[in-house]
Amino acid sequence: MSKTLLYRLFKAGSIPEAHRRTIENEGTLLYDEGIGGSITFRNYRAPGRYSSWRKNWFTGSVVLTHQHILCFAFSKVLVGLSWEEANTKQLEFTLEDGDALTIEYDASLFLEGASGSITLRYKTTLADQMMRKIQELTE
Secondary structure, eight states, X not given: OOOOHHHHHHOTTSOOHHHHHHHHHHOEXXXXXXXXXXXXXXXXXXXXXXXXXXXXEEEEEEEEESSXXXXXXXXXXXXXXXXXXXXXXXXXXXXXXXXXXXXXXXXGGTSTTOEEEEEEEEEOTTHHHHHHHHHHHHO
């Protein structure tokens, strides 16, 4: 999987500088940046928002360290959890079509007063390796 055009031109979707030092200190296991991704909302309700189905595409990155999983859309953190946190156990990780890492969770997990389902998809050549490492770390 090649890097997105936005990444090649503007470095959009790279790991944000604010998080780089922390990531390096924790010891990076696997990461991929400048990869295409999407976020899908199903039956989503939050204060002032409603969507039966909505999908947004982005350029982002996924980082697995010894202590955390971090998923970014552009420079925004979508998932930033320790492997030890109870919320991490509520995320459903799957491998889709052999080249997409999928993370599905209930919206109320991260957003107070929200409901519905949120699915993140990251297209990466490292999806299989990431999935194996996630399974190893969440056991």
